[in-house]
Amino acid sequence: MTEIDIRPAGARNAVHPSIDADGISRLVDTFYGRIREHPRLGPIFEAKLEGNWTPHLQKMKLFWHSVLLKSGAYKGRPVPTHLALKSIVSSDYGEWLAVFRPVAHEVFEAEAAEAVIEVAERIAQSLWLATFGFAGSDVPGALKSSGG
Numbered sequence: 001m002t003e004i005d006i007r008p009a010g011a012r013n014a015v016h017p018s019i020d021a022d023g024i025s026r027l028v029d030t031f032y033g034r035i036r037e038h039p040r041l042g043p044i045f046e047a048k049l050e051g052n053w054t055p056h057l058q059k060m061k062l063f064w065h066s067v068l069l070k071s072g073a074y075k076g077r078p079v080p081t082h083l084a085l086k087s088i089v090s091s092d093y094g095e096w097l098a099v100f101r102p103v104a105h106e107v108f109e110a111e112a113a114e115a116v117i118e119v120a121e122r123i124a125q126s127l128w129l130a131t132f133g134f135a136g137s138d139v140p141g142a143l144k145s146s147g148g
């Protein structure tokens, strides 16, 4: 007999079944709270978003909702946005992930956190490649978890 999956689309496609909108909201609020205090990355965000953090956080919740729950809620083009941020240097993507990984583990249980980190690393790698890569270049080790 064919089984019919009656879970909502988000739960069916999520990168991990325990991830929900509430967790994503905490992920974004905690991560950006942390990044604002980061000595190197904080000023890059502040220069762009000063006085405008609320819409940015709303956008980032839609973005993570889209990538973690496969909801299609975010429609945007992160590559040109980051290419336009001329103060980003190569090592900044590793710094970004070094802030992100522990936050993912604070918000989600271990298996879900690993899945979320894998997605973040993949996106960080593609942003790095778009900005600093050339034919045949390998992404920095800081953009990969030790396992991969």
Ligand code: HEM
Residues within 6 Å of the ligand: 041, 044, 045, 048, 049, 056, 059, 060, 063, 075, 076, 077, 078, 081, 082, 085, 088, 092, 093, 096, 119, 120, 123, 124, 127
């Ligand atoms: C070097 C590390 C990074 C820095 C300094 C950085 C900085 C920023 C800043 C300042 C903005 C706002 C730009 C604007 O409103 O014009 C932004 C937007 C955004 N960032 Fe990053 N970012 C970094 C890495 C990442 C990574 C790794 C991801 C994904 C995993 C990401 C996802 C996004 C998205 C989705 C947006 C919204 C783009 C849009 O306007 O649609 N960023 N970032």
